Amino acid sequence: MEIIGSRRKSFLSPASDAAPTIPIYRSAPELEVRLEDFELYAVHRLRVLKGISDALSRGKKPNEMENVVKELLKVHMSHPEASQVMSKDIISHFVLRLVYCREEELRKWFLSMETTLFRYRFLLETSEAQIALMAEFDLPYKIITNAEYENLKDKLNKVARSMNSSADTIYYKAPFEKVPDLVARREVFIMKGYAYVARSQVVSLLVTHYRSHLSKALILTNRKWTSMIREQEKDRLTPIVEALSTSYLGPDYSQPKDFGEISLRDIDQIARSSFPLCMRYLFEKIKEDHHLKHGGRMQLGLFLKGVGLKLDDALAFWKSEFSKKVGAERFDKEYAYGIRHNYGKEGKRTSANILLDNPCRNFEKLSREENLRAALNNMGVANRALEDVMDKVRNKHYQLACTLTFEAVHGASCDQGINHPNQYYSDSKTILESRVYYMKKNLREICRGAIRAPLPIMPKLLHFP
Numbered sequence: 196m197e198i199i200g201s202r203r204k205s206f207l208s209p210a211s212d213a214a215p216t217i218p219i220y221r222s223a224p225e226l227e228v229r230l231e232d233f234e235l236y237a238v239h240r241l242r243v244l245k246g247i248s249d250a251l252s253r254g255k256k257p258n259e260m261e262n263v264v265k266e267l268l269k270v271h272m273s274h275p276e277a278s279q280v281m282s283k284d285i286i287s288h289f290v291l292r293l294v295y296c297r298e299e300e301l302r303k304w305f306l307s308m309e310t311t312l313f314r315y316r317f318l319l320e321t322s323e324a325q326i327a328l329m330a331e332f333d334l335p336y337k338i339i340t341n342a343e344y345e346n347l348k349d350k351l352n353k354v355a356r357s358m359n360s361s362a363d364t365i366y367y368k369a370p371f372e373k374v375p376d377l378v379a380r381r382e383v384f385i386m387k388g389y390a391y392v393a394r395s396q397v398v399s400l401l402v403t404h405y406r407s408h409l410s411k412a413l414i415l416t417n418r419k420w421t422s423m424i425r426e427q428e429k430d431r432l433t434p435i436v437e438a439l440s441t442s443y444l445g446p447d448y449s450q451p452k453d454f455g456e457i458s459l460r461d462i463d464q465i466a467r468s469s470f471p472l473c474m475r476y477l478f479e480k481i482k483e484d485h486h487l488k489h490g491g492r493m494q495l496g497l498f499l500k501g502v503g504l505k506l507d508d509a510l511a512f513w514k515s516e517f518s519k520k521v522g523a524e525r526f527d528k529e530y531a532y533g534i535r536h537n538y539g540k541e542g543k544r545t546s547a548n549i550l551l552d553n554p555c556r557n558f559e560k561l562s563r564e565e566n567l568r569a570a571l572n573n574m575g576v577a578n579r580a581l582e583d584v585m586d587k588v589r590n591k592h593y594q595l596a597c598t599l600t601f602e603a604v605h606g607a608s609c610d611q612g613i614n615h616p617n618q619y620y621s622d623s624k625t626i627l628e629s630r631v632y633y634m635k636k637n638l639r640e641i642c643r644g645a646i647r648a649p650l651p652i653m654p655k656l657l658h659f660p
Contacts, residue, residue, distance in 0.1 A: 216320070226286060238442070240287035247308050248308055260311075263315075265315075292413060293436050309409060334404060336392075344364070366393055369392055369400055371390040377390065456503040471600070473616055475574070477491050478495065485517060496513070496537050501620075568585070604623075
């Protein structure tokens, strides 16, 4: 990538410890970007934003969020060349502006995640860098005078004590509507319509200012996109931009990696123990209706391929079900080609990957509460865990609902979350096989001294999955 110009030269040079590392994205940079980097940088930033979204939905506390953001930035926003880190940051932001400016819901999500990212990045900066960044914003709020501080000192200190924080000596005076988060949490002193914002709380003023600027910028970007950019770039950038907001960003599960092949003989038992709800739903539908629409066939077919079902077994599985409704001859003529195509044996002869707008989208199809409750109960999810899953579904956090389902079914935590059906399967097999291993190991140790063990114990020990 060749940088031919920048309107933020002061930020691109780490000449001083006080130089902040956070751009404020006031205008698009004058940079030449390779098409590969255009998409790659956007994907990397999107992983950061989606990581923040998942952490917030899981109820992470502010101090935990600082660590989450710090780790996400370290993993996804680094660059082999230190001098290019800032450029990657700026480019990725403006690419995602294009991606998320196009619809109201997309704009809302992007605005929320970017302001959250900004908040915690600011808190991670040094005090000197924070002061430098405040100067860049050129906020129209002044520090209160010594006389005003002395008059209000007792009241300001009382607010500080109520939050178990040390008293500050520097306060900014701003209209109270500029710090809605502080007002909502009752963490700021208000008098005559003005909030007295402590130096340690100034991030709230910056976030409000940043959010307002970004919200207006997204509207303007949308106008440019619809009136000019979309048509001009229809053969180059437009397909990338339109696909990014629904892209799956996780690992490639198109080939089985950890557990080898599965056979038709075992598939029903494996579906009960290790299929996520989305694939279990499709698996049970084909068993019930002996047919699936094209999208369902693609998703279930590629999932089965990813868990290790061989092509010959896949053809036998689909034929055994479809022939009950459409007949074997019609199956061979109309459906067998698509299955072979998934395995790279037809068409371009490249192995297909699972395509998911939302990896846990079948929570939506089961969104009638009684249907979803019944499906979750059949998987062994009940009581408090069931209500937690239902709460996530009501708020359309389907991947988090899938993660909670996994944790309830397996009795194990899944901090990284479930982001793909084949990840669910892989993690499930890891847990179940480790349990079988330890059960067998413990049984062998007990059997060495079985002569001393009461006989009624032995039948219980012999029953393990």
